[in-house]
Structures are given as C-alpha cells and as structure tokens.
Amino acid sequence: METRALVIVDVQNDFCPGGTLSVPEADRIISTLNEYIRRFKAAGLPIYATRDWHPSVTKHFAEHGGVWPPHCVQQTAGAEFHPDLSLPDDAIIVSKGMDPNEDSYSGFHAFDDGGTDLATSLRSRGIQHIFVGGLATDYCVKWTVLDALKADFRVTALIDISLGVNLQPHDSERAIQEMVAAGASVATLNQMLMPVPS
Ligand code: VGL
Ligand code: ZN
Numbered sequence: 001m002e003t004r005a006l007v008i009v010d011v012q013n014d015f016c017p018g019g020t021l022s023v024p025e026a027d028r029i030i031s032t033l034n035e036y037i038r039r040f041k042a043a044g045l046p047i048y049a050t051r052d053w054h055p056s057v058t059k060h061f062a063e064h065g066g067v068w069p070p071h072c073v074q075q076t077a078g079a080e081f082h083p084d085l086s087l088p089d090d091a092i093i094v095s096k097g098m099d100p101n102e103d104s105y106s107g108f109h110a111f112d113d114g115g116t117d118l119a120t121s122l123r124s125r126g127i128q129h130i131f132v133g134g135l136a137t138d139y140c141v142k143w144t145v146l147d148a149l150k151a152d153f154r155v156t157a158l159i160d161i162s163l164g165v166n167l168q169p170h171d172s173e174r175a176i177q178e179m180v181a182a183g184a185s186v187a188t189l190n191q192m193l194m195p196v197p198s
Contacts, residue, residue, distance in 0.1 A: 005127045006040040007118075008033065008049045009107060009134030009141050009162075011085050014071035014078035015052075016135075021071040021165070023135050027082065029161045032189055033133065034086045036161060039192070041088055046125060048118070049087055050107040050134070050144070053079060053095035060103050072097070094118050105139045107132075108147035119151050131187075133158030138171040145179045155179075160188040 011033065013019050016026040040047055052072035060066045072079040081087060094117075096110035097103070104110075110118050122130065130153050132145050141162050148155045157179050164172030180186060 003126055003128040004040075005046040005048055005122060005125070005130050006036055007107060007130045007132045007134075007144065008037075008047070008085075008087075009132060009144055010050055010052050010072075010136070011082050011134050012051055012072055012078065013080055013082060016082050019071065019078055020069050023163045023165055026135055026163050027084070029133075029163060030082055030084045033161045034084075035189060036131070036133070036158065036192075037086055037088065040131075046127065047088060047091045048094060048107075048121075048130075049081065049085075049091050050094050050096060050110050050118070050140070051079065051081065052097045052140070054097045055100050058097070058100040060097060060100075064100075066103070074098075092121060094121070106143035106147040107140065108144060108151065119153075122153065127153070129154035129156070131156045131158055133161035135163060136172075137162040137164035138167075138175040139165060142175040142179060145184050146182055149183045155184040157184045157186045158188070159186050 014021050015023050053074050054072050056073050061068055061070050092112055094110035094112050107118050112121055130148055134141055145155050145157055166172055
C-alpha cells in the first residue's frame with residue numbers, strides 16, 4: 001500500500017492578497033503547489049487539503065478576545081480555496097476551527113465531511129509519511145507538522161510552498177527550526193524525486 005500523502009494547509013482566499021488576513025505574496029506559491037499536486041497525483045498518492053472554517057463568532061477573532069481579524073468564516077468567499085489551486089476532484093478536504101472556544105491551528109484538529117479526523121483518515125489509508133506545505137508557516141503549517149510528529153507520522157515540510165504571517169520578524173524561520181528540532185525533514189520541489197522517496 002502507498003504510504004505517503006501530500007497535505008496542503010489553508011490555501012484560502014483570506015490568507016492570500018486581497019483577503020482579510022493576507023500573507024504577503026501567498027499567491028506566488030500556487031504554481032509550485034500545483035506542480036506538487038501533479039506529481040503526487042501522477043504517483044497515485046492521496047492529496048489532503050485542510051481549511052480554516054470558522055463560525056462568525058469565535059474567541060479566535062480579536063473582537064471576541066483573540067488576536068486575529070475575522071477570516072475564513074464558513075460559507076464566505078474568503079474561506080474558499082484560492083481559485084488557481086488545482087485540487088483534484090478526489091482531494092480529501094478536512095475542516096478545522098469550527099469550535100468557537102478553540103484556535104485549532106493544527107490540521108490534526110480537522111475533520112472530513114464524514115466526521116473522521118485527519119490522523120484516523122491517514123492511518124486508514126496506511127499513510128506513514130506526510131509532505132506538508134501551505135499557509136501559514138508560523139501557525140497552521142507549524143502546528144500540523146508538530147502534531148503529526150507527535151502522532152508518529154514521518155514529516156517532510158515543503159518550505160518552497162509555505163509562507164508565514166510573521167507577526168514578529170523571523171517567526172517563519174523560527175517555525176522551521178522548531179519543526180526540524182522536533183524531527184521534521186525539509187525539502188523543496190527540485191529535491192523531490194517522484195515517486196517521492198519514502
Ligand atoms: C492561521 C492564523 C489564524 C493559519 C489560521 O492558517 O496559519 N493563522 N488562523
Ligand atoms: Zn483561523
């Protein structure tokens with residue numbers, strides 16, 4: 001059984017230029033992201049996409065005690081995936097951030113349409129190694145990677161398709177250091193052989 005999957009984190013309109021919590025230049029990772037999608041698809045490997053999927057009232061938002069402007073509110077255009085992202089029809093979408101009392105940065109707090117959480121879904125497919133990239137390096141990518149390692153998955157962080165919010169300068173660099181210290185590998189597209197090395 002194939003044991004690897006691509007996990008794309010939160011490539012949604014609100015995190016891209018023009019969105020309410022936009023990561024600078026986020027739209028510039030999309031062509032590379034689409035190339036990863038093509039390669040995983042060609043190798044017959046599953047593609048997961050997480051999405052931030054908040055209720056309009058949540059303590060995650062500044063107006064209710066959190067730190068962020070409203071973003072990725074369920075059923076709004078800002079919560080849709082970026083229109084240039086070429087997700088295949090069989091991509092598995094997992095949603096997180098629905099609990100108004102939790103930030104839920106990690107993809108491991110996300111559930112598919114049937115209510116199955118990400119770890120259970122990955123394990124049910126025999127996946128042991130995930131390749132993670134997206135938005136934002138210093139929040140959802142980082143927490144997804146750290147939780148994956150805690151749950152005993154092997155993890156490769158795809159640093160050429162990840163960009164950060166950088167509330168403090170260098171937050172993204174620090175996030176990459178934390179991921180590596182916790183056991184993640186890092187890679188970029190030109191270092192990937194397909195089929196992806198296990
Ligand atoms: C994220 C801040 C707030 C992310 C989500 O996807 O990294 N960041 N909500
Ligand atoms: Zn959020």
